[in-house]
Amino acid sequence: MKYYDKLIFELSKEGRTGYTLPENGIAEYSIKDIPSDLGRAQEAELPEVSELDVARHYTNVSNMNFGVETGFYPLGSCTMKYNPKINDEISGLPAFTSLHPFQSEDSIQGALEVYYNLAKSLSEISGLAEYTLNPYAGSHGELVGLMIMRQYHMKRGDTKRTKVIVPDSAHGTNPASAAVCGLEIVEVKSNDKGTINVADLEPLLDDTIAGIMMTNPNTLGIFETEILEIAKLVHDAGGLLYYDGANLNPLLGKCRPGDMGFDIMHINLHKTFSTPHGGGGPGSGPVGVCAKLVDYLPNPRVKKDDDRFYLENGENSLGSISSFLGNFSVYLRAYVYILTLGKEKLKYVGPLATLNANYIKESLKDYYYLPIEGLCKHEFVFDGLLDKSTGVTTLDVAKRLLDYGFHAPTIYFPLLFHQSIMIEPVETESLDTLDSFIEIMKKVAIEAKEDPETVKNAPYSTPVRRLDETTAAKKPLIKYKD
Ligand SMILES: *Cc1c(COP(=O)(O)O)cnc(C)c1O
Numbered sequence: 001m002k003y004y005d006k007l008i009f010e011l012s013k014e015g016r017t018g019y020t021l022p023e024n025g026i027a028e029y030s031i032k033d034i035p036s037d038l039g040r041a042q043e044a045e046l047p048e049v050s051e052l053d054v055a056r057h058y059t060n061v062s063n064m065n066f067g068v069e070t071g072f073y074p075l076g077s078c079t080m081k082y083n084p085k086i087n088d089e090i091s092g093l094p095a096f097t098s099l100h101p102f103q104s105e106d107s108i109q110g111a112l113e114v115y116y117n118l119a120k121s122l123s124e125i126s127g128l129a130e131y132t133l134n135p136y137a138g139s140h141g142e143l144v145g146l147m148i149m150r151q152y153h154m155k156r157g158d159t160k161r162t163k164v165i166v167p168d169s170a171h172g173t174n175p176a177s178a179a180v181c182g183l184e185i186v187e188v189k190s191n192d193k194g195t196i197n198v199a200d201l202e203p204l205l206d207d208t209i210a211g212i213m214m215t216n217p218n219t220l221g222i223f224e225t226e227i228l229e230i231a232k233l234v235h236d237a238g239g240l241l242y243y244d245g246a247n248l249n250p251l252l253g254k255c256r257p258g259d260m261g262f263d264i265m266h267i268n269l270h271k272t273f274s275t276p277h278g279g280g281g282p283g284s285g286p287v288g289v290c291a292k293l294v295d296y297l298p299n300p301r302v303k304k305d306d307d308r309f310y311l312e313n314g315e316n317s318l319g320s321i322s323s324f325l326g327n328f329s330v331y332l333r334a335y336v337y338i339l340t341l342g343k344e345k346l347k348y349v350g351p352l353a354t355l356n357a358n359y360i361k362e363s364l365k366d367y368y369y370l371p372i373e374g375l376c377k378h379e380f381v382f383d384g385l386l387d388k389s390t391g392v393t394t395l396d397v398a399k400r401l402l403d404y405g406f407h408a409p410t411i412y413f414p415l416l417f418h419q420s421i422m423i424e425p426v427e428t429e430s431l432d433t434l435d436s437f438i439e440i441m442k443k444v445a446i447e448a449k450e451d452p453e454t455v456k457n458a459p460y461s462t463p464v465r466r467l468d469e470t471t472a473a474k475k476p477l478i479k480y481k482d
Contacts, residue, residue, distance in 0.1 A: 064463045066407055067278070072433050074360075076379045076410035076422025077171060077219060079249050079271035080278075083333070086340065087274065091332035101324040105310055112309035115302045115325060118335045119286070122267055125338075125346070126245070127258020128288035132297045134326040138246050141266025141285030142177035142213070147318050148264055148289060148296045149211050149240050150181060155296075155316065158238070161210040165239075167196055169220055169414050174213045174244060183210060190416060194220040194372045198229055205237035215244035216260065217251075219414045219422075221357060221376035231261025240264060248272045249426070250354050250378035253347030263290045273334035284330040300325070352427035353378040356434060360425055363438045367445035371417055378426070384419025385448055392448035392455050394419040399466060400447070400458035404440045 049057075067073070073080040091097075099111055119131040135141040146164065153161040164183045166174050168190055175185045186204055191197045195218065212234050216224045224230065234241055243257040243265035249272045251257070257265050269284040270277035277283055289297060298321040300311035338346065354377050361370065361380045368382035384394050398408035398421070410422040425434060448455050459465065 071405050071407060072425075072429060072437050073407040074409045074423045074425050074437065075407060076381070076424040077246060077413070078277075078410065079246070079268070079378075079424060079426055080407075081249075081271075081274050081426040082428040083274050083276045084337065084340065087333035087336045090336045091329045096329070096332060099328075109309055111328065112302050112311075114331060114335055115328075116304055116309055118331050118338070119302065121335070121338050122286055122288060125252065125256070126248070126265060126267065126288055127256030128262070128265060129258075129291040130294045130297060130301075131286050131288040132301065133284065133286045133331055134298055134320075134322040135266065135285040135287055136322055136327060137283040138244075138266055138268040138271075138285040139173040139177055140321070141268075141287045142173055142242075142244065143180055144285075144287045144298060144318070144321050145242050145264040145266055145289075146177055146181040146183060146210075146213075147321075148287070148293055149242060150183070151296045151316075151318060152240065152293055153210055158207075160208050161238070163208050164210050164242075165201070165204055165212040167214060167218065169194065169218050169416055170213065171215070171219055171244060171246065172413075178213065188212075190218075190220075192372075193374075194218065194222040194416075195224050195226070196230065198226050198233065201230060202233060205233060205239065207238060209234075209237060209239045211240035211242055211263075213242040213244060214262075215247045216257070217247050217377035217379075219247070220372060220381050220416070221379040221424075222372065223377055227260045235261065246271055247378070250350040252349045253343070254350050258288075258290065263293060264288070269330050269334040274337040275330045275333040282327040282330055284327045284334070298322075349427050350378070353425070356425040356427065356429060357423065359434060360423055360438060364441050367442050368421065369419075379422060379424035381414065381417065382419075382421040382423070383417035384421065385445055387445075387449060390448045390452045392452050394421050396455045396458065397421065397441075397444055397448070400444045400455045401440065402459040403461045404443075406437060406440060 068080050068082055096111065099108060105112070115133055119133055122131045123129060132144070135144050149164075150161075153159070162182075162184055163186050164178045165186045165188050166178060167188050178185050186209070188196055188201055188204060191200075196214075201212075212230070214224065214227075214230075216227055218224060231241055240263040241261055243260075243262035245257065245265045245267040248257075248267055252272065264287065266285045266287045267273070268277075269275050269286065275284065287297070295314055295316040296318055297314065299313040299317045299319055301314060301317075302325070303310055303312050341349070357376055357378050357380055361376060364382070365386075367386055369384055369386045369388075371381070371383045385392060385397065394411045398411050401408050410420075410424075412420055413422060414420055425437075444455060
């Protein structure tokens with residue numbers, strides 16, 4: 001039985017789908033198969049409005065939004081680069097958008113080719129043997145990668161390895177994914193240069209360690225120069241190295257996590273490879289592994305035999321971790337981006353992003369406190385204003401920037417400093433934009449000294465003023481009418 005047919009069959013046996021598998025193998029959907037207790041109890045309350053009212057509503061709502069195409073968006077750790085229009089145009093072609101997940105392999109050869117070629121490009125870019133594109137997000141990729149790490153040790157009968165080392169500078173998703181995967185977290189502290197000391201790591205490496213999760217450059221934008229030694233130590237102790245690829249942008253075409261000794265990694269297509277993100281998706285977090293781990297990759301895998309592409313389920317695989325082949329429209333955008341730039345131009349991405357970050361850092365360090373001096377990669381962190389006497393906090397600075405038309409940087413992350421302002425300008429911004437941002441950041445620092453109340457009560461120009469952010473996130477008002 002083919003993979004999808006088997007899946008439908010399994011799900012329908014459990015009563016989890018309205019699909020039934022007829023004799024001819026073509027799945028059909030019938031509304032009567034939906035359990036009656038899932039039906040609506042009363043009519044939906046929908047507004048009776050004209051097309052013009054609908055158009056106005058959405059135009060006004062979109063005008064309240066802020067995106068990369070509204071203004072500068074220096075959100076650290078998020079790589080808010082421009083998403084070229086050509087990517088959307090190609091991913092919107094009816095040949096792709098009208099594909100149905102239950103089509104036969106023979107009728108989706110083109111789509112499978114895109115999947116296969118994109119996975120191959122990611123292998124070449126990162127130095128890992130094979131990729132699955134199936135995970136839906138970076139954090140989902142982390143979970144899948146850690147499941148592979150566990151599976152590897154379990155299959156070898158090395159069942160004691162239940163701990164994973166995570167640096168204190170790590171993105172919050174790292175320890176969260178490890179916990180979801182059932183691994184115990186062992187923290188390793190950063191030194192005053194913002195990197196990991198080999199001497200601090202060594203005593204932690206025993207036969208209970210499954211591996212280490214790192215990103216390089218780390219979340220402070222600092223390159224871990226001792227990575228080769230770290231990799232050797234972890235491998236010698238029987239552990240594996242996981243690379244959080246959210247920071248791959250500065251490395252593109254320059255160096256590869258696989259060559260540094262990493263065994264497993266995820267890539268955020270919605271960061272490094274210019275596909276849109278924010279608002280919860282759709283994202284994509286492909287996971288790559290070194291040769292000895294390919295058998296554990298999730299199902300299905302896309303393979304090639306002469307000129308034909310096909311799906312295969314591996315015997316030692318983790319199983320399925322997403323429906324069908326994941327977020328396909330995201331793959332198209334990333335694939336177009338890679339093909340548009342090509343091998344040579346991809347090599348400019350990292351250096352330009354790095355130059356932009358260092359330019360802003362050096363221009364502002366007389367106004368904001370720079371805890372770690374020296375060259376950064378694609379991003380860096382200030383610890384609040386240089387002048388601490390004003391009482392103006394990082395939150396106040398972030399809110400004031402909104403009045404000047406800039407998206408705020410990432411604030412209060414990483415947790416190593418109390419007033420973190422994390423700035424990542426990316427490579428797609430012009431010198432003019434960087435200069436206007438620098439000018440406004442200076443202006444806010446001067447305002448903080450001369451007129452702190454103005455900064456503390458900002459913003460003034462946004463549709464809403466300061467919100468209780470927890471309530472706003474937990475209880476969003478999404479009704480069209482009260
Ligand atoms: C964004 C990010 C993640 C998580 O990726 P999502 O796609 O948002 O789940 C993990 N680590 C780092 C360093 C990140 O910047």
